[in-house]
Amino acid sequence: MIKNFFPNKILSLNNRLIFVLIIMMIFIVIIGFIYALFISPPDYVQGDSVRIMYVHVPSSFISLGCFAFIGLASISNLIFKTKFVSLMAKSLAPVGLVFTLVSVVTGSLWGKPTWGIWWAWDARLTSMIILLCFYIAYILTWKLIDSFERANKISSFIGIIGLFNLPVIKYSVDWWSTLHQPSSITLTSAPTIHYTMLIPLFIMLFGMAIYSLIIFLMRYKTEIMKFKLNKKKNYK
Amino acid sequence: MLTKKVKSRVVFLILSIVSVSIIIFFILRSLEENVIYFFSPTEIYNKSSISPNKKIRVGGLVKEGSSTKKDNGINFIITDLKNEIIVTYSGLVPNLFSEGKGVVAEGKLRDKKYFIADKILAKHDENYMPPEVSQALDKAN
Incomplete structure (x- = not known):
């Protein structure tokens, strides 16, 4: 399973898989x-404003999940x-950033009437x-630092520090009195x-998770190609 | 499998993660007063002193049968089922404000039992259900 994500495998990843995923996601x-x-x-x-929840809650789950992955990946990278x-x-990271924004904006739209x-x-x-x-800082380090080694190290530190924020988000509604209601699930x-x-x-969580997977696969493939190209350039 | 280098990195990471967690724990502990969004009537009751000119928030349930409309606002009682605070408010009342539901009032304390609010927010709880289910539940009670 994990082997399929190794750089050489991912490049041979069939575009048909992404196509099937897109059809599934739309459906x-x-x-x-x-x-x-x-x-x-x-x-x-x-x-009827409860219907905002069907976008708000899945995006929050996905944004937390993505950062959890980034944090754990950063630990594994440093070790x-x-x-x-x-x-x-x-x-x-961009998938997580977008869903964090969606979560904040839909939450705000829900907060006004409620x-x-x-x-x-x-x-x-x-x-939140x-x-x-943290998402913005993580993405910016990759964008602004040219050397791969340095960007990799600094972004990993940001990922690990940001990891501490996740339990705070999750349990904030239990630890302190907040306006936000406690978890229903x-x-x-x-x-x-x-x-x-x-x-x-x-259903919405599943659909949005597949959407994230599609964007992730496409970006990951591009990142691997870029990485290999850069490596070749440096040899010349 | 683990080389010496990897092992030392693991130890370093674990140590730093543990120490940062402890630091964050103590920071949040000492900031508790600022992190919480509102005080409950009991927390107000237990305070050693109150400053009548400082803006604070009080939250709890609107006591059943306590709200009375006045010409440009509302009077009601916030309760946490142990202590109560009388709130007087003038202004628009949020749609979801109702007796027995959560509320957060922002304003100034006159004394430990009397609060003048200049903003009230309806607090929603974690229960979501269709109206028919809620009616059936009410009937069962």
Whole structure:
């Protein structure tokens, strides 16, 4: 499984796989949208603004997941000096950044009709903004530093430091009193979301996860090609 | 499999991760007062002193049967089921404000039992369900 992500394998990755994934993604997202917008019921308090959740929650999951991968890849890079893992992290970062932005913007759109304000500096929202800053810093180090070795090292440090932020985001709603509500889906107890609303949530999560995978695969392939080209240039 | 170099890097990383976690833990601990978004009535009650001119937020549930409309606002009681604070507010009330639900009020404390709010926010809880289910639950209770 892991072997398939090695640089030489990924270059021979069939474009047909990406094509199949795109078809799958479009199909699932359309079903998800129909379910989220028409089939699922409105909430008993929030009414129709609950439908923002079907985009907000999956994007938050994906943005946290992507950074978790970047952080772990950074650790593995500093210990084992595995270059292809940092190239994977580098290709995943823009996906995570976009979904963090989506999460923040949709959350803000939901906050106005529900709380009465667009933004509050509570622990959950602030830690999410910190995550956004880590994404930007991570991407910028790759963009601004020309030498691969140096960019690799500095971005790995940023990835590891940013890793500490993830449990803070996750548990901020339990540790402190925040305006943001506590988690509805936890590992230890039954979800407090009615199943008619859980179904579109998971369909959307699945669709958006496939979307992330597609973007990741395309970027990763490009990054590997660029890396090899640069290597060749340096030999001449 | 692990060479000496790799081993030393592992030890270095583990040590630095542990020490950074401890540092972050203590920073967040000492910043607790600033990190929390609102105080509960009990936390206000336990405070040794209150500053009546400082803007703070108080949060909890709107006590059932406590809200009375006045000409340009509302009076209600915030409770955390142990202590209560009387809140008086003038201005627009958010749509989702209702008795028995969460609320956060921003404003100034007159004393430990009386709060003048200049902004109120409805706090949503983690429960999501269709209206029919909520009605069925209400009936069952």
